[in-house]
Amino acid sequence: MKTVLINLESDPVLEAQLCDELEAKRGEIELRRFPDEETYLRVLTDCKDRNVVILCNLYQPDNKILRLLLLATTLREMGALKVGLITPYLAYMRQDKQFHDGECVSSRPFARLISEHLDFLVTVDPHLHRYHRLDEIYTIPATVVHAAPLIANWINEHIQNPLLIGPDSESEQWVSQVAELAGAPFQVLSKTRRGDYDVEVTLPDVERWLNHTPVLVDDIISSGRTMLETVDHLKQAGMPKATCIAVHGIFAGDAYTQLESVANVVTSRCIVHPSSMIEIAPAIAVATKQLLNQ
Template sequence: MDYQPLLFALEGSEHLGQAVADELGIQLAEHELREFEDGEHKARPLQSVRGRDVYVLHTLFGDEAHNVNDKLMQLLFFIGSVKDAGAHRVTALLPYLAYARKDRRTKERDPITTRYVAQLLETMGTDCVVALEVHNRAAFDNAFRCRAVHLEAHRLFVDALKEKIGDQPVVVVSPDAGGTKRADRFRDVWTEITGDEPPTAFMEKHRSKGEVTGDAVVGDMTDRVAIIIDDMVSGGTTLLRAVEACRNNGATAVYGVITHALFRPGSEKLYDAEVMDELLITDSVKPQREAADTSKVTVIPVAELFADAIRDLHDG
């Protein structure tokens, strides 16, 4: 096997793929994508992959060019073509994993779509899947039979926040009870880096038919900087409710920390929310709504995380 890994970045993911390649000190591998008038497509590598360790990066979030299902099919078919061309091992790098929110049955006869996506990737011959901050870590680990690697952006966020917050006391907040494990993990990383172990808190939240209710807060945040942790934001309603609750319960400042800034229509209100001091997001996806005032939004690059994962996997 050739020592140097081959890294491909599919359409819509080229910018992040180039950043990962730069971190590794390699060139992005070349490929061809042809789209036909009837909606079908063909993708193939433009260089030999025989016997090589191949990494395919694609963020599975729909944008103006390709919807989420188009991107998923592009990834699956490209992995298939690479395996057919003799690749030694193929790893899917997923800054954002589509369908990860539907990881359990909440109603009778509900699908478990996370598992179906895992089966599709495995069927195409994927040897390893690397994903950034999926909605449910346990569901992700259990869905795959091939090797699955879960990346976290917590350290990147903590490094950015500690420069802004300094020695002020903080509280780590989950916007709902289901995210408490994520908040606990962030708290652990904060403690490891800063030496200070902050308390945690969470919001009461009920969602039914797309409507969110509940505004009780469990935990004390009086005279503390509140750091609200969530894996993704779409419309922003839940985050804003949490921000306002933190302010009403005595927080001196409020920071939103969101890994995947999906930002669908209606999320513009996040940028204008005077109650939130700053919003920190990663570049795992391209936000569908941009901020007019970027001074309150900090984008944390995640290329370093994926480059480190490639090094670890490639070197064993």
């Protein structure tokens, strides 16, 4: 019997791609709001004795999480065998430490909520800083799809003679992996952050790389300040027009407009955006099939 895939207010293109990759049946739901803004939800597809995968991108999660939990609970009551979650962007991973008294380490209660209502989780390169693995806070099987091979493939197909550049020392392991897969050299910046919009970067020696195309690679572009300052330094050094690549393109404020004016900007389909050029569906489908078969 086919797996059912239900799209909860997420990318319809990715939904169609995943249905094809998973050979899944598209699940239908009715979703609306009552006048008091409470949610009405009804599952229209028979899910009894079927595995169900919910596609719910938890980027900007606060308006989605309750609907996700309501849907997961309803599917269990209908007799679904497994209820899993595909979320290309996994929210509430940045707050992984209490810096001030009374602060909520939000990654932990959020992980408990997801773990209590779902059977497994598939995501793409979550923000793992002080946590090394998702199972440190999630109690369900959780698979991380790594974007490095996908980014490397895109670079190989679209950029000649690339030089990969990482934003800071913490990125070296990740950027070096992309560089190795792409068969390209890499350099790592020194970065001093004074605030969300105040970043100073120091370039390594780029004289020997002036005939290469600089490719800045990071997991997230938010304010874009690091990349903007780096692109300016590279331009002053006489290097060709840079390409900025990120797994997750958040683009706070006018970050995208500013970056696009000085560089080519490319992101994955994890967060739908005009810059989304790197497809993720095949890799997500492989990870999902493995969890469904456990």
